[in-house]
Amino acid sequence: MRFDVVTLFPDFVRQCAAVGVVGRAQQRELLQVETWNPRDYATDNYRTVDGRTCGGGPGMVMLIDPLRAALKAMREAAAEPVHVIYLSPQGARLTQGRVEALAKLPRIGLLCGRYEGVDERLLAHEVDEELSIGDYVLSGGELGAAVIIDAVGRLQEGALNDAQSAQQDSFSDGLLDCPHYAKPVRHALGDVPEVLLSGDHAAIRRWRLKQALGRTWLRRPDLLVQRALDKESRALLEEFRREYAQ
Numbered sequence: 001m002r003f004d005v006v007t008l009f010p011d012f013v014r015q016c017a018a019v020g021v022v023g024r025a026q027q028r029e030l031l032q033v034e035t036w037n038p039r040d041y042a043t044d045n046y047r048t049v050d051g052r053t054c055g056g057g058p059g060m061v062m063l064i065d066p067l068r069a070a071l072k073a074m075r076e077a078a079a080e081p082v083h084v085i086y087l088s089p090q091g092a093r094l095t096q097g098r099v100e101a102l103a104k105l106p107r108i109g110l111l112c113g114r115y116e117g118v119d120e121r122l123l124a125h126e127v128d129e130e131l132s133i134g135d136y137v138l139s140g141g142e143l144g145a146a147v148i149i150d151a152v153g154r155l156q157e158g159a160l161n162d163a164q165s166a167q168q169d170s171f172s173d174g175l176l177d178c179p180h181y182a183k184p185v186r187h188a189l190g191d192v193p194e195v196l197l198s199g200d201h202a203a204i205r206r207w208r209l210k211q212a213l214g215r216t217w218l219r220r221p222d223l224l225v226q227r228a229l230d231k232e233s234r235a236l237l238e239e240f241r242r243e244y245a246q
């Protein structure tokens, strides 16, 4: 997988992708993150990348030509076709399902807005998809790009070790996580639940699934609606709800 990010802040994006699972995947050449700065493609002496909003009003808009030139250079840098995503509050909300679909592509282009946004004509001609990471005001699209690089990058074959991909499997089965504990077993803040110390792996699996189901029901019932529950899960959730109601 190759990510090409068009951004006025390349260092920020590169640093986000340089740490942890994604950083290691880059070192192992499981994925590549390249950045393209529109300022390098501005043709005037002041390297202008923004212009006054037509129709008046406050704020500036990112100009077509520096972005278009950066995108052209990006497309020509490698043979595979690029799926270009504009990170935007107007985009469809990013979900794990969409992340899993994106992870199958050979190349993803990520266009990051700044100022008041990007000239609509550039978006109409150069962008394949608009995606949003959430409903709050941000200063730029770079955090969205970093989120996509992390979520999609960690799914690349070989990026996760066995422990991490086991954890990944539990996340991506659509439930919230169960509680986690490490030593000490006894602590002023409380003790580790006995079942986790029992060595009874079937009981431990059931306890973790019951906790994940219960917490999803309590905190994110919307996630539960999207997920069909098998017989065992329905029974465990019922048990959790009975205990919770007491």
Ligand SMILES: CC(C)(C)c1cccc(C(=O)NCC2(NC(=O)c3cccc4nocc34)CCCCC2)c1
Pocket: 087, 088, 089, 113, 114, 115, 116, 117, 118, 131, 132, 133, 134, 135, 136, 137, 138, 139, 140, 141, 144
């Ligand atoms: C959602 C809300 C509050 C109704 C809203 C409504 C109108 C504008 C914004 C906003 O934040 N404009 C600024 C801007 N944001 C983003 O790029 C952005 C925001 C949120 C999720 C994202 N995911 O990717 C990119 C995202 C960065 C500067 C260039 C113009 C876009 C927000």
